[in-house]
Amino acid sequence: MELAELIIALKKRRQQIQANSKPANPTPGTSIASVAKRMRPSCEQDDYSQGTKIMRYSGPELPEDIWCHIHALLPLPDAARAGCVSREFLRSWRCHPNLTFSQETLGVKRTFSEKICGSDTLAWKFTKIVDQIMEKRAGIGVKTFKLEHCGSRIYTRHLKSWLQVAVNPGLEELVLSLPVVYDAKYYNFPCSLLFNGNGKSISYLNLKSCAFHPVAGLGCLRKLHLSRVHITGDELGCLLSNSLVLKELNLSRCNKITCLKIPCLLNQFNHLTVFGCKTLELIENKALNLCTVRIDTTLVRLPFGDSLRVNNLEMLWAFEYNLVYYARADLPRIMPNLETLGISSAGEVLNTPIVTAKFLHLKLLEICLSVAEGAFSPAYDYLSLVFFLDACPVLETFKLSVWQTRMKHDPVSGDSSLLRKMPGHHHASIKNVKIDGFCSAKSMIELTCHILDNATSLENLKLDPIYVGGYEHVDRLTVHEIGDCSPHTGQRMIREAHKSVLAIEKYIVGKVPSNVKLNIQKPCSQCHSVK
Structure with missing residues (x-):
């Protein structure tokens, strides 16, 4: 039985007990309240006499630690509601080991008048509720403490008192997210709470928008996330x-x-993500087992250190140009053992180069060409990506996404005999190809036709003229009711999407082999109608 179903069953059982306790025919002159009081078991009379509204529940006899375990598996709001059922459940709620405080879990909302007047009492409401809960937690162990502070004001005295209760020798996860509008240096995380022994069991530490000045290490720390941290x-x-x-x-x-120095002593270190650290000039990596890197620039601009064992790389940055060119030209030398590669480029002024070095182990290649406003460079030749595919002899999956608000490439026209061909390039391992934001550009049609002609193991080809940003839909019409089929696509790209479908039908459909599954995601007839 699911936990939610169990709680419902317990509530129904309590209601049945209460219903069976009512007398069928009370004697004249006797109040219903007095009869109900006589009919209650003695233990319930004691609760009633104390004026409490919480009833004792005479359900299945389970040890208290079992009930505590059940409540520990419930989300915080459900556990709090369950605490209203009985005194036993109330005790379990007060011992709940996983505390997640956010605007959503606490149900804190700004009133209409506060929105109009601009008065921010959200932080005070939030603080008051958390205070009431944490006051009853003194001396009770906490395993997970997650605080996503809402409002623009931080009551540092209260925040420190919560951490004093939460940070204990049994704490495993600590997440503290303060408002982004707040200057990080003005809230100094009390490091003494962590490094006096109380933080010895923490395996996950996540801090946002604060100052953090550690003076030692944490022996059980496995994951460290720092965002806007001083x-x-x-x-x-x-x-x-x-x-x-x-x-x-x-x-x-x-x-x-x-300078970020990753020492060789970290034998288990395998995952590094670095985004938006503007002053970072050097990553000195000496960890021998680092295999996954996510970064927002090129490794030529940011010297990296030992990278021979890295097999998963993502370069994601909306303002960096020519990342595809750089990746093809330099990455085989810097990271020769890559198995997955993701690239997000804001513009490619230079076409993909022809280089002899290859990605001998690359199986997944994802390229996102993204322009927040305007058209992706019309000078870029999509067909030049063939040189990238040619450098990946074991590549199995290729995903190309193009995000733009208008298309300036030369559209395809005329007979298919006018399309360029690139003989001598064979891609024997490619099985799956997806192009998201497919457009009617002549070079994109040529790229697709080239793949159909030369990817001898191709199984699936998916073309979507609407950029969906990573969302997967079987059919747009099935999700239209929930507003999740990219309804905010501009009219320029909606018109382009309809042109793209016509181009697919004219130049591509007839070239698809019988053993290849072609999936064309057509525009939604309601969200993407041409006006």
Whole structure:
């Protein structure tokens, strides 16, 4: 039985007990309340006499630790509601080991008048509710403490008191997210709480928008996420050098770090993410088992250190140009053992180059060409991506996404005999190809036709003229009712999408072999109608 069903069954059982306790025919002159009181078991009379509204539940006799375990598996709001059923459940709720405080879980909402007047009492409402809960948690162990502060004001005295209760020798996960509008340096995370022994069991630490100045390491720390955190490279190095079981580090917009040093002592370290750290000049990696890197620039601009064992790389940055060119030209030398590669480029002024070095192990290639406003460079030749595919002899999956608000490439026209061909390039391992944001550009039609002619193992080809940003839909009409079929696509690209479908039908459909499954995601007839 699911936990939610169990709680419902317990509530129904309580209602049945109450219903069976009512007398069928009370004697004249006797109040219903007095009769009900006589009919209650003595234990319930004691609760009634104390004026409480919480009834004792005479359901299945289970040890208290079993009930605590059941409640620990419930989300925080459900566990709180279950605490209203009986005193036993109330005790279980007060011992709930996983505390997640956010605007959503606490149901804190800004009133209409506050929105109009601009008065922000959201933070005070949030603080008051959390205070009431944490006051009853003193001395009770917490395994997970997640706080996503809402409102623009931080009551630091209250925040510190919550952390004093939450940070205990049994704490495993600590997540503290303060408002982005708040300057990180003004809230100094009380590191003494972590490094006096109470943080010895923490395996996941996630801090956002605060100052953090560690003076030691955390022996059980496996995942560290820092976003908009005021911390220097030396301070972070101190933490890393003394957290020997660390596996994952995620840094976002930590602008006090100029040099990131990952020591060789981190034998289990395998995942690094670095985004938006503007002052970062060097990553000195000495961890031998680092295999996954997500970064927002090129490794030529940001020297990296040991990268021979890296087999998963994502370069995702909306303002970096020519990442595809760089990846083809330099990555085989820097990271020769890549198995998956994701690239997001804001523009390609240079076509994909012809280079002799190959990606001998690459099986998944994802390229996203994204322009927030305007057209992707019309000078870029989509057909030149053939040189990238040619460098990947074991490539199995190729995904191309193009996001633009208008199309300026030369559209396809005339007879199919006018399309360019690139003989001598064979892609024997490619099985799956998806092009998201497919357009009627002549070079994109040529690229698709080339794949059909030369990918001898091709099984699936999916073409979607509407950019969906990673969302997968079987049929747009099936999700139209929930508003999830890209209804905000501009009219220019809607018209282009309809042109693309016609181009697919004219130039591509007839070239698809019988053993290849072609999936054309047509525009939604309601969201993407041409006006």
